[in-house]
Amino acid sequence: VQLQESGPGLVKPSQTLSLTCTVSGGSISSVSYYWSWIRQPAGKGLECIGRIYSSGSTMYNPSLKSRVTISVDTSKNQFSLKLSSVTAADTAVYYCARVVVAGLFFDYWGQGALVTVSS
């Protein structure tokens, strides 16, 4: 299984950050997995942004919930992240990852995409 993030590396303040994760080597429709976005500011820890099931059901981090939308496109084996009204505090490496439903842990990760919020 491989995951690959794609999207703009630079976003202006107040705009919307958009990233897509393409999954290969496995089906995003599998009942055994969720699909998640995690971010990591430089030199800091990991923060789970949210997750989505292939059915479209989502769960978001309460601290980001008002600004986050995660969606899935099973026909393309992709899922996406939109984070609105970004500020410099949203500058981070954004990872997509597969979540094992049975244990709620991340077994496969993308390589990460650095997104910088700056004018």
Next chain:
Amino acid sequence: QSVLTQPPSLSGAPGQRVNISCTGSISNVGAGYGVHWYQQLPGTAPKVVIYGNSNRPSGVPDRFSGSKSGTSASLAITGLQAEDEADYFCQSYDSSLSGVVFGGGTKLTVL
């Protein structure tokens, strides 16, 4: 402030054993949710080295082991090697937050 507490840094000499602790509460580790550990080498994505408290994925050396008791968990690395120098994060699920939570990470230095 992370929900799970880890020491910021640890060090050990080659061949030694180190233990990285992860302290939670009754709404996460103490509630029976599994604790998972990730190794993050510089410039790379995290990689799971222990899942479900003590299970090792295929390909992870048996020098890595995990345990859990009460509201705390621990990652042990024996026979420390230079290649083990990395950041290590613990992770669990929190019922009061209804979401996945991470520790702040421990930077392991091999002397």
